[in-house]
Amino acid sequence: xxxxxxxxxxxxxxxxxxxxxxxxxxxxxxxxxxxxxxxxxxxxxxxxxxxxxxxxxxxxxxxxxxxxxxxxxxxxxxxxxxxxxxxxxxxxxxxxxxxxxxxxxxxxxxxxxxxxxxxxxxxxxxxxxxxxxxxxxxxxxxxxxxxxxxxxxxxxxxxxxxxxxxxxxxxxxxxxxxxxxxxxxxxxxxxxxxxxxxxxxxxxxxxxxxxxxxxxxxxxxxxxxxxxxxxxxxxxxxxxxxxxxxxxxxxxxxxxxxxxxxxxxxxxxxxxxxxxxxxxxxxxxxxxxxxxxxxxxxxxxxxxxxxxxxxxxxxxxxxxxxxxxxxxxxxxxxxxxxxxxxxxxxxxxxxxxxxxxxxxxxxxxx
Amino acid sequence: xxxxxxxxxxxxxxxxxxxxxxxxxxxxxxxxxxxxxxxxxxxxxxxxxxxxxxxxxxxxxxxxxxxxxxxxxxxxxxxxxxxxxxxxxxxxxxxxxxxxxxxxxxxxxxxxxxxxxxxxxxxxxxxxxxxxxxxxxxxxxxxxxx
Numbered sequence: 001x002x003x004x005x006x007x008x009x010x011x012x013x014x015x016x017x018x019x020x021x022x023x024x025x026x027x028x029x030x031x032x033x034x035x036x037x038x039x040x041x042x043x044x045x046x047x048x049x050x051x052x053x054x055x056x057x058x059x060x061x062x063x064x065x066x067x068x069x070x071x072x073x074x075x076x077x078x079x080x081x082x083x084x085x086x087x088x089x090x091x092x093x094x095x096x097x098x099x100x101x102x103x104x105x106x107x108x109x110x111x112x113x114x115x116x117x118x119x120x121x122x123x124x125x126x127x128x129x130x131x132x133x134x135x136x137x138x139x140x141x142x143x144x145x146x147x148x149x150x151x152x153x154x155x156x157x158x159x160x161x162x163x164x165x166x167x168x169x170x171x172x173x174x175x176x177x178x179x180x181x182x183x184x185x186x187x188x189x190x191x192x193x194x195x196x197x198x199x200x201x202x203x204x205x206x207x208x209x210x211x212x213x214x215x216x217x218x219x220x221x222x223x224x225x226x227x228x229x230x231x232x233x234x235x236x237x238x239x240x241x242x243x244x245x246x247x248x249x250x251x252x253x254x255x256x257x258x259x260x261x262x263x264x265x266x267x268x269x270x271x272x273x274x275x276x277x278x279x280x281x282x283x284x285x286x287x288x289x290x291x292x293x294x295x296x297x298x299x300x301x302x303x304x305x306x307x308x309x310x311x312x313x314x315x316x317x318x319x320x321x322x323x324x325x326x327x328x329x330x331x332x333x334x335x336x337x338x339x340x341x342x343x344x345x346x347x348x349x350x351x352x353x354x355x356x357x358x359x360x361x362x363x364x365x366x
Numbered sequence: 367x368x369x370x371x372x373x374x375x376x377x378x379x380x381x382x383x384x385x386x387x388x389x390x391x392x393x394x395x396x397x398x399x400x401x402x403x404x405x406x407x408x409x410x411x412x413x414x415x416x417x418x419x420x421x422x423x424x425x426x427x428x429x430x431x432x433x434x435x436x437x438x439x440x441x442x443x444x445x446x447x448x449x450x451x452x453x454x455x456x457x458x459x460x461x462x463x464x465x466x467x468x469x470x471x472x473x474x475x476x477x478x479x480x481x482x483x484x485x486x487x488x489x490x491x492x493x494x495x496x497x498x499x500x501x502x503x504x505x506x507x508x509x510x511x512x
Contacts, residue, residue, distance in 0.1 A: 279389075279390050279391035279394045279395070280391075282389070282391040283391050283395060310499065310500065310501040310502065311502070311505065313499040313500065313502075314498055314499035314501075314502035314505070314508065315499075315508075316499070317496075317497060317498055317499045317502075318498075318508055321496060322395075324395075325391075325392075325394075325395025325396070325397075326395070328394060328395050328396065328397030329391070329394045329395060330394075355508055356505075356506040356507065356508070357502075357505035357506050357507075357508060
């Protein structure tokens with residue numbers, strides 16, 4: 001019976017990994033269009049959020065591995081097609097790859113919006129509780145709250161050892177993961193699993209009733225407002241300060257945003273929208289190649305080859321530089337003078353080019 | 367003759383592809399084409415630059431990324447001619463190093479330092495900028511394997 005329950009839990013944790021990942025391309029696309037020198041505050045704020053999303057995805061993988069599941073990262077369904085529909089019980093909206101603007105920041109606030117009801121967990125016993133959660137029928141907060149409840153009840157029923165029976169060597173540790181937002185938690189029991197979920201939720205929407213994300217308690221960092229509030233600060237061009245409430249507007253220092261000093265990226269760039277052989281197409285294809293290889297490396301990293309994270313990170317930096325090149329390239333015959341941008345599209349394994357430094361990994365897989 | 371701004375850019379872009387051996391997508395990706403043309407104009411004068419661009423135009427290259435034997439010969443002649451030799455060398459140096467070489471040599475901008483083609487050519491990265499990720503220096507350069 002435990003195995004059946006666990007299958008349900010695996011599905012939910014895979015959903016968590018995909019949910020956390022799905023925010024990264026939209027945040028990155030907007031981030032790449034910000035001019036660091038003109039808008040240093042926004043640049044830094046969006047960057048810090050996206051790095052914490054990468055941490056969340058890593059944490060979700062650690063949790064899934066801790067209970068003996070297997071993260072699936074390199075497959076076409078893993079990447080949403082942008083604009084993607086984000087449907088939750090309390091709100092439905094589209095999320096696209098859009099340049100930095102008031103409207104894209106509003107969408108980002110929508111993603112990170114604190115739940116009003118954090119504790120509406122459905123089901124009263126294991127049977128009622130353990131089923132794949134339909135995101136359409138819950139909020140993000142409820143989703144994670146339900147997963148926490150599933151863990152607690154499973155451990156109560158079957159004991160910690162049988163629930164957390166995953167291979168401990170699969171955990172990504174702070175030795176492997178550096179420079180991200182916060183710290184990687186190695187998950188090996190109920191306490192660490194619940195802690196990892198709290199970090200995911202609190203960095204996004206704030207500790208309950210607070211604008212702060214809890215990192216000062218969790219990691220001994222400086223006080224930092226949660227993602228929703230960081231986006232809000234950009235949107236209203238004003239910082240929060242000590243004593244501000246989550247339900248009220250920020251009252252801190254003014255941080256003017258220059259909304260014009262932004263690369264005029266076409267919305268939701270797609271490689272095959274650019275003419276074959278054009279510089280925009282060549283670079284968009286190159287970006288997609290890198291992104292798809294990157295997902296493969298992450299997949300292998302989270303499935304036992306944790307030393308590959310070094311190559312995954314190198315690939316990620318390369319994606320950043322190619323994205324910057326795309327944003328310098330005008331789209332042919334575009335009347336508004338829009339520039340290209342990173343498409344974040346999946347390329348099937350058999351259509352991938354082979355990079356010199358990937359050869360050993362590919363050889364072991366194919 | 368009168369040359370429009372966009373024609374000048376277009377010819378400079380094509381000439382740069384031939385002089386550097388890098389594709390249009392790589393050169394456009396640097397975001398520096400206009401800045402480099404400005405830099406050259408500033409030091410050598412527009413008229414001088416126009417003479418070079420006009421001689422280049424006359425060769426009538428069909429595909430600058432795939433020259434015919436005849437086009438190659440004509441380009442070689444152009445590059446090695448007395449009047450153009452020094453300017454074409456300066457253009458190559460500018461693209462590869464991001465630096466203007468003259469009486470007072472200088473790096474054109476922080477962007478030009480980062481985007482110097484030399485880094486891509488040798489599969490390395492500009493020190494202090496465009497970090498490649500911890501430990502990646504232990505691997506071969508990130509290029510496609512043929």
